[in-house]
Amino acid sequence: MKPAQTRLRTGVLDLLATGGPHSRAELARKLGVSRSTMSLAIATLMADNVIKETDGNNDGSKSAGRPGTRLALCEPKGYYVGIDFGRIFIKAAISDANYRVLEQTEGDFDIDMPAEAALDLATVKVEQIIAAAGVDRSQIRAVGIGVPGPVDAASGELHAGSILAGWVGTDVTGGLSRRLGLPVYMDNDANLGMLAESVFGAARQANVALYVLLSVGVGLGIAINGKVFRGATGIAGELGHVVIDEHGDVCRCGSRGCLEAKISVNALSRALSISHGNISSNEMLRLAVKGDVGANRIVADAGALVGRSVGALCSYFNPEVVIVGGDLMRAGDSLLNPLKDAMRRFSIARATENVRVIPAGLGEQAELMGTLLFAGERARTAATASEIFGTSPQ
Known part of the structure; x- marks a missing residue:
């Protein structure tokens, strides 16, 4: 079997495993192949008893060639x-x-x-x-x-x-x-996190989505047409190591002034310790939720810094949705509102005017x-x- 056929076979199995039954036309569209090419792949998979036809659903959808039928995995096991x-x-x-x-x-x-x-x-x-x-x-x-x-x-x-x-x-x-x-x-x-949100969470219907993970570190997942984009060597999405202050603190990565070194939950709790004494990241987040002025201020500042970088990403990727997850998301609107404001200030207006900024649909799972x-x-x-x-x- 040729590499292209192998990729198509795997793509079909992944879609059926994570998204449930699909029509032939839906599979062809999502995988970017012609219906004739998809039909050949389907025939092979059915001959191998890997997938099967199921009764059509009641939503009025139709599949090419065989109205009323959809394709599903044969009793997935394991x-x-x-x-x-x-x-x-x-x-x-x-x-x-x-x-x-x-x-x-x-x-x-x-x-x-x-x-x-x-x-x-x-x-x-x-x-x-x-x-x-x-x-x-x-x-x-x-x-x-x-x-x-x-x-x-x-x-x-x-x-x-x-x-x-x-x-x-x-x-x-x-x-x-x-x-x-x-x-x-x-x-x-x-x-x-981006993969899970694309399959089960807030990015299920999005063609382009960003997943911002804010915790002890800062991460970014990118999904295009439901597939996670990792870049040529797996480095895509290293948002935490965008330099925001060339004279800032040294980061774990060896660079200076990285976003992660500035707004990780540990960095924020250290910043709050000036006014609140030695304090854990969990306590810092609890205080922010309760409305503590100092905790809210540092969380809001963190949201603004993240929003500035995410706004630039919106100009690059033009996403439909930005999903925010991780421990820092426990602060809720204290984080999200400044993040949204900064996004709009540091992007092309058309790139962010229709972008939804929402918490992770799956939360911390x-x-x-x-x-x-x-x-x-x-x-x-x-x-x-x-x-x-x-x-x-x-």
């Missing part, structure tokens, strides 16, 4: 595991093949934790949820990991300059795969759901490669 190495926590979940979460757990996580210790912790969490769910381990198809840092598109490992500086050079996916005896895949957490969806995507890609080339997944 399970996926997801691990979100959040910026202040770790979450793990196991889902069925339709991404219904069966079990979930979480705990504290320090981004300065050594990689090997973090992988040991993740292994314990995963073993707990597998046991609690009572699933057959042999039916787990893949594990997805989300990390707060850029992931190399070719190697699947962390780029230098990551907030997880001590992890760079560590075989994260291989190390966890050996511990669990399962295939493991990794991506940036903001990309995964977005990144975790994204790890499960990513595991499913990579498992299907690996299975297709195995069928074609006789290779085994990871």
Whole structure:
């Protein structure tokens, strides 16, 4: 099978797995191919008993050639595991093949934790949820990991300059795969949040969407026509390392005056400590929600700085929706209103006049759901490669 046919096959399976039944015309349109090309791919997948026709729905939609029928996966089976190495926590979940979460757990996580210790912790969490769910381990198809840092598109490992500086050079996916005896895949957490919002959340109907993740770090996910855009090497979306003050504090990435160094929740809590004494990021956010003047001021200033950069992005990408997620979003309108105002001041008027700026539809579950969806995507890609080339997944 040619590479283009492989990509088309995988694309069809991804759409049906995450979006449910589709007509032939819908699949052709979303994947950008002719109906005749799609018909050939569908015929092959049906012959392989991978997909099937289902009864039409009642919304009046029609599919080309066969009115009243749609295409769906043949009884999806198996399970996926997801691990979100959040910026202040770790979450793990196991889902069925339709991404219904069966079990979930979480705990504290320090981004300065050594990689090997973090992988040991993740292994314990995963073993707990597998046991609690009572699933057959042999039916787990893949594990997805989300990390707060850029992931190399070719190697699947962390780029230098990551907030997880001590992890760079560590075989994260291989190390966890050996511990669990399962295939493991990794991506940036903001990309995964964007993936989940595109499938299940606030970006389901958007052609172009931005997902801004504000926490201990600052991340950005970009989706175009429902697909996450990662750039040539996986660096796309490093909003946190846009320089906003060349004389500012040194950032973890080694540069000076990065947005992340200025408005991370830890940086904001340090700024508030001048008037409030030693204070945690959680307490800082709680005070902002209660209307504390100092807390609201630093959150509003952070929103304005983010809005300035996002406004520029709107001029570049012309999105329909900007979704804001992460811990800082707990501050609500104290953050969003200044962000919206700054967006409009620092962009072409037409680029932002119709843009919706909204909280993440999945809330603080977005990144975790994204790890499960990513595991499913990579498992299907690996299975297709195995069928074609006789290779085994990871």
